[in-house]
Amino acid sequence: MPKGSNQKFKLYRLAQIMLDKTDDEHYITMPEIMKALAEYEVTADRKSIYNDLRDLEKLGIEVEGEPVGKGYHYHVVSRPFELPELKLLVDAIQSSKFITERKTNELIGKLEKLVSRYDAMKLQRQVYVSGRIKTMNESIYYTVDAIHNAISENKKIRFQYYQWNVKKEMELRHGGAWYHISPWGLSWDDENYYLVGYDSVAGLIKHYRVDKMLHIQMSEEDREGREYFKKLDMADYAKKSFGMFNGKEQNVKLLVANYLAGVIIDRFGNDVMMIPKDDEYFTVNVQVHVSRQFLGWIISLGEGVKIISPDEVVEQMKEEIKRLQRQYTILKI
Known part of the structure; x- marks a missing residue:
């Protein structure tokens, strides 16, 4: 034939x-x-x-x-991916604030091509599970790629950094000054992407929201700060930084009610040592960056948790409580 x-x-x-x-x-x-x-x-x-x-x-x-x-x-x-695996990927994309709405739909559309037209409809239904606030910075994908390229080539990066003003306008920080940073890794915290790098001028490890970085360029200078990052566990760094806000790293002792054991494990990991105090409470020592965000997290847990030491952090908490009392006593709108 x-x-x-x-x-x-x-x-x-x-x-x-x-x-x-x-x-x-x-x-x-x-x-x-x-x-x-x-x-x-x-x-x-x-x-x-x-x-x-x-x-x-x-x-x-x-x-x-x-x-x-x-x-x-x-x-x-x-198939290369099973439907439950693709649903997980779709949910991760949909819930990621650093991915724009348009790019979210594009990525999910590509994932739909990995299954039959019938299963693609099941994925499409997943798209509308959550109405998350999305970034509007479409260049984030190229920023992430540029960061990875700089890391692989051992180079610094230059970029500008912005914030939103009350008019909902993008406003460059420090008058549009260029940041010159040695990139060492990326961290995902609270559904945001962060660059973790070394600022040689300040002599500090710092982090920056990737979706707020603009006009990124690879520098000709080699990265600095290797000695700091050899000792840094990136996952541990994110765990210690509440909302990725900086603060003095300290060992803080907490008195915690037994019913909050799961909250402590979720935040600090299963290997955290919880020492029973009595039938209702245990103590735990945690290494954290003490910031207003950390204190706010403690306050949000109510009477079930209390800072025991060091005295410096206890005093910081007292001052934060006084500040809140003043703010809500004086504030009139």
Whole structure:
């Protein structure tokens, strides 16, 4: 039998058809396969299609045929990603504040192409689970890429940094001054992306919201601060920094009610040492950057947690409580 038309596209189109139209719950028959190929102006006989279905496995697309009546129906039984895995990725993208709304939809659209049209509808429903506030900085993807490139080439970066003013306008910080930083890593905290780097002028490790960085450029200068980052555990750094706000790093002892044990473990990890004090309370020593955000976290836990030491931090908490009392006593709107 002579070969059909457009044979060089046949295997590609067959893969498209099987991936798009079939899954564990949806099947396609041989006549339907031939009809779908014809829509792409590809003609083929049954025997060659049987061979092609077997060849798809070499491309990582496993197709299974099952007898139904006098014929067979076929479907894809394995894919690079399972539907539950893609749902997790969709949820992560949707809940990430540093990804813009437009880019969120683009990324999810690409993920939908990894499953059948039927499962893609299930992913699309996931998109609207959460109405998160999104960044408006479309250049964040290029910023992240530039940071990774600088890290791999051991170079500093230069960028400007902005904040929002009361008119909802982007306003460059420090009058538009350029920041010159040695990038050492990226951290994800409170659904935001942060650059963690070394400021050689200040002699400090600092972090910056990636979506607030503008006009990033790779410097010709080599990175500095290696000795600091050799001793730095990036995950531990994020754990100690509440909301990624800086503060003096200190060992703080807390008295905590037993019912808040889960809160402590969630924040500081399963290896944190909790020493029972009595039947209702335990003490725990945690290494944190003591900032107003840390004190606010303690306050938010109510009477179930109390700072025991050091005295310096206890006094900071007392001053913060006095400040709040003054603010809500004097403030009149």
